[in-house]
Amino acid sequence: MDFEWLLGGFASLLAISYVNLQVANGGGRDQAITRLFVPVFFGIGLLILWEALVQGLGVPGVILPAPSAIWDRFTASTNILWVDFVQTFVKGALSGYVMGAIAAFAVALLVDRSDFLRRGLLPVGNFMAALPIIGIAPILVMWFGFDWQSKAAVVVVMVFFPILVNTVEGLRATERMQRDLMKTYAASYWQTLFKLRVPAATPFVFNGLKIATTLALIGAIVAEFFGSPIKGMGFRISTEVGRLALDMVWAEILVAAIAGSAFYGLVALIERRVTFWHPSQRRGR
Amino acid sequence: MSDAAIASSSGGFGTGARAVWDVVLPVVVVVAVIIGAWYVACVPMNIKEALTQAERAGAVVEPAGAKERRDMSAVGLALANSAYARDTLNQERPRLPAPHQVGQELWNTTGGMVLNGKAFSKRSLIYHGWVTLSATVLGFAIGTVAGVGLAIGIVHSRVMNMAVMPWAIASQTIPILAIAPMIIVVLNSIGVTGLLPKALISAYLSFFPVAVGMVKGLRSPDNMQLDLLSTYSASQSETFWKLRLPSSMPYFFTSMKIGMAASLVGAIVGELPTGAVRGLGARLLAGSYYGQTVQIWAALFAAAILAAVLVGVIGLLQRMTLKKMGMVH
Structure with missing residues (x-):
């Protein structure tokens, strides 16, 4: 188990959620750019968490490959x-x-x-x-x-x-x-x-x-x-x-x-x- | 309209019977035409095999020799050998089984086995249907609860709405079913077997229709109604229980019907990669391995009946609930 990956993964998801929360309730919340930004950012956060979980917990590739491995393939x-x-x-x-x-x-x-x-x-x-x-x-x-x-x-x-x-x-x-x-x-x-x-x-x-x-x-x-x-x-x-x-x-x-x-x-x-x-x-x- | 008015003057019963007849008759005619077309299609579909067998049995067919017949058109053969049309409807492994063969197989593997006291033998469709049904219903329940939960979150949280909703909609355009075999194999490899892997696929498939439908439903109260509740200084949970949830019911049932149909497809497809052991999907796959066409068609009709019953039950619940709530009359 690799705690750095896990910590990093959860920290980045938290940071992304926080930013999203600020942006979604902030001043420019009805602009087109915000509507695009929030879901894309959320998706990136999930991908980072996925990568972190797979790397951190050492999940074997025959059960769930990491996004980076999928992209390489x-x-x-x-x-x-x-x-x-x-x-x-x-x-x-x-x-x-x-x-x-x-x-x-x-x-x-x-x-x-x-x-x-x-x-x-x-x-x-x-x-x-x-x-x-x-x-x-x-x-x-x-x-x-x-x-x-x-x-x-x-x-x-x-x-x-x-x-x-x-x-x-x-x-x-x-x-x-x-x-x-x-x-x-x-x-x-x-x-x-x-x-x-x-x-x-x-x-x-x-x-x-x-x-x-x-x-x-x-x-x-x-x-x-x-x-x-x-x-x-x-x-x-x-x-x-x-x-x-x-x-x-x-x-x-x-x-x-x-x-x-x-x-x-x-x-x-x-x-x-x-x-x-x-x-x-x-x-x- | 005027017909109905005349009929109603001659008695209430006549109107009702007539209205029902107006609905039922066209459907009956269409179904009868479909079955008729099916019988007709059986003749050219199966004629080559029927002629080969008849020739082997010593009959004279036109033209003689399977080789000569191979490149001829099936319709032409059927016309030239109309005497053997009957044989095409009773083959053991036809390319297209006739309706009565499918009905016979359905009866033999359901009602017939009940009469023999073997309702849950491995050859009975009741057994296989039950396997599929339990996975469908379990998955549907998981998917519906999760979908409603997500919808409540989306309606009440701005950031969830902006972040999750586009993905929920986009995920509908992705052929999720394609990952069914992978989920089954992966869950098997980590020791989760039996009902749950299939149910998870069903849950995943029914989750998004329910979530998207419920978001629509929970948002269906208009501003006037929401304003009224806010003049009552109703809290968010009171607004939810007294306004949003009741007005979402029509959407809820409609999306449950879609979710249930999707669940059943998920359970059937989930049964394919496990190597055709049990369930209606396994019957389909086994039938296609061994060329047992009648078995495939019987499994297909069993699945259709199952789908119709499940969706019908939800429709019935819908009518009862909405009637009780005074939304339909």
Whole structure:
């Protein structure tokens, strides 16, 4: 046991908490820089504590590697991580996400034309969205083979229902007054759809798209636990866990975290561009 | 609307039955169509295997020889050999088992075993479902308590709100499930085995939805209501118990539903890396190792039923609680 590390770790966490407390209750507490500073500083504090605990208590690397060891592994094996990233994220998750989103949107437009279908499909869709859909991974791996196609198929099914339910909900979001106005313009079904109802539905659609970003990555990674070629993030995680090379596992988790947050951030950014008119996007609150 | 008005003039019962029918009929039709499509899909999915077996048994199929059939389209084969369509629905290891096969397997491994007095044998889905259920519920309880605790802290402490809340939201975008195998293996290696490792994954997954939902809920009273309590010179704890907590209830139940669904997924995925010993996740993995497709589908439906029941129970609690509080009628 190494007390210097432990003392240093707790001292720095205390110091950071104190500074955060001062900043959060201080004069400039509503400024953007403060809002960025406090969480980032808190995260750094946690990382320091983690490092200090691992070093100070001498935790073996097969149980919990230190952040520095994870970072070393990350920078040393970027080529492997990149291959895995392309296999799982670009080929599996992203292609499945796009296909699933398009399919869900098309079905939503179809469902929306018939009230009967909507009343029948919406409860079923809501029900499916709450199920552990990830369980179909072994079946789809059996059907579509070990390569990325089966992962994309899992992702398609996983993202389909949240996007479908949200889109159908969104297509109903227009008010009677607005639809009547389109009618007085003698607008056709398609004109009403593309000029009024689809734009009105976009906040709902993006809600579904944002939920689906995380699901897509989870689906692609977990599907690889059921069989994959010798590359991919899920494959790497399951095999490196078996070899107790936990620094590599954490490096993959770091990649997954970065990819997941970036994917979510990208969709949120597009949402801000597309639905700038919606009250939830107003700045200054 | 006018239909309902006419019906109500002819008696209260008619309205109720009609309203229920309006809700149920579309769902029943959609489910029936899905099951029908499933049966139809079974034929081309399983036709090649069915024809190979029929040929081995001495029947004449078109065209002869598995090699010739290998590159043909499944739909074309099914049309050319429509006599063997029945065989595709009753195979031992089909690519796509028919609905009645899955139902049969579900019954054989649950109700059938109860009738034989072997409800908790290792081949019964009740046993495996119970293993998964206990991990799910334990993890859900831990996650919910921790999530509510964090939410209370966030609502009452400015610095916690600024420091922790962004991480709580950002963590939702990270595929946490990916670390499930690692947690299991690491906890096993330091001697923690059995229920707890899986429950911890479930707890972790249900923790953030509950925390984020509860923060929203505890903040849902508007300024007018908060001002009123401050004119009463209510203390912070009084404000919490009399205003914030009651008004957070709808959010609480909604986030509990999400948390429960996430918990179940966590428990199932947590069962994968332990080498397919017990639990619904283990049934899935074992089924995929040995090509027991019917077993996979049965486990999948058991998981679906479990999810529906768990979420349904929370929904029921929600209705009862909110009704008692006068929030819904």
